[in-house]
Amino acid sequence: MLSKVFSGHSFYHACRYIVNKPGAEVLECEGVRGHDYRLMAEDFILQQQLRPQKEKACFHCSLSFYPGEILSNETMAKIAKEYLDKLNITETQFAITKHTDRRHVHLHIVANMVNNNGKAITDSYLGLRGKKLAQQLTQQYKLVPALSKKLELTNYQALRQSEANKYTVYKAIMDALPRCKTMQDLEKKLQQQGIETQYKYKGQTTEKQGVSFKIGEYSFKGSKVDRKFSLSNLEKIIAINQKQLLKPRHETSLFIRTNSNQNSSFSSQSLTTSVTKNISESIEKVAEILLKPEQNFQQTPSALLKENKQRKKKRGLHQ
Secondary structure: OEEEEEOOOOHHHHHHHHHHOOOOEEEEEEOOOOOOHHHHHHHHHHHHOOOOOOOOOEEEEEEEOOOOOOOOHHHHHHHHHHHHHHOOOOOOOEEEEEEOOOOOOEEEEEEEOEOOOOOEOOOOOHHHHHHHHHHHHHHHOOOOOOOOOOHHHOOHHHOOHHHHHHHHHHHHHHHHHHHOOOHHHHHHHHHOOOEEEEEEEOOOOOOEEEEEEEEOOEEEEHHHHOHHHOHHHHHHHHHHHHHHHHHHHHHHHHHHHHHOOOOOOOOHHHHHHHHHHHHHHHHHHHHHHHOOOOOOOOOOHHHHHHHHHHHHHHHHHHO
16 A cells, blocks of 8 residues: 655645546545535635634545455545554544555545644644555554555556556666666667656765756656656665676586587576566665565654664764
8 A cells, every 4th residue: 555645735636636537436525515525625724714824724545456456435444544643643533535546556645734623633643654564554453565666457547648658657767777887878878769758866066966867858866657767766776786797607608518518498588587687676675675564663763863873872882
C-alpha cells in the first residue's frame, strides 16, 4: 500500500474529486453528508469557521493498494480510519471514498484539520509520516508491499498526461541505467529518447544537489519519478555499475581461455546479456535497501535527527 498526501486543496475541489469521480463509492463519513459533494464541502467549511485562522484546513490523501489485491470495503475503511488515527487526525470530520478507475483500487480520504472542538490539528510532516504509516499498515494487515513500479500492470490509457510522461521517464531510466558507468552516460541515453537531464546546484557553486528529468513541457524531480532516482541514489547505483562492468572483464578473459575448446559458441552477446542481468539485479538489491522502511514509524525527522546527535555525543564520551 502506498500513501500520497496532496497539498493546497480546498474542501470544495477535494470533495468534488473524491465523490464526483465516475464509479466512486463513499465507504464511510463522519460529520459530513456523503451523497452530494457540495453539501459535503459545506459541512467541512462550516467546521473550519470555528478556527478561521487555520486557512489550510483540508487534509486530502490517497491510499493505493497493489494491482489485483482484493479487500472488502469494511477492511479498507478500517485501514483508512487507523491511518487517520495514527496521524493524530482524530475527533474531526472525515470522508473515505473508493475509486476503481485504475487497475489498482485506491482510497481517497478528506479530513478537517480543525477538530470538532475548534482546535487545530498539527500538520507537520504529514507526507512523510503518511508514507511511514502506509508501510507499517502494509505489514500489519499483510498487504502486498509496493517496492517498485510494475509497468506491465499500469493502465497508461487511464493516466493523465503528466502521469503517463512520468512513467515514460521511469521506464527509460530503468532500461538505460544498467549500461551506464557515469551520469553522463545516462544523460546521453535519455537524450536519445527526448528526455533532458537537469541539475540543481548549491547556491552559486558547481556542487550538484538534485536532478530532474524533462520530457516535452513536463519536468519531474528524480525522487518524484521514483525514490531510487534521487541524485544520491542514482550515483550509488552507477558506482555499483562501474564495479560490475569492470569485474566481468577479468573473469571473462579467464572463462574464455578455459572454455574455448569446450564451448566455441560462446559469444560477446551472451556476455553482454549476462553483465546487464547482473547489474539489473544489483540495482534491484540497492533499491530494496534504499527503500527499506525504518523501524520507528512514530518519530518525526527532527526527532530522528536529535536522536542521532545524542548517539554521536555518547560515542564521543566513551572514546
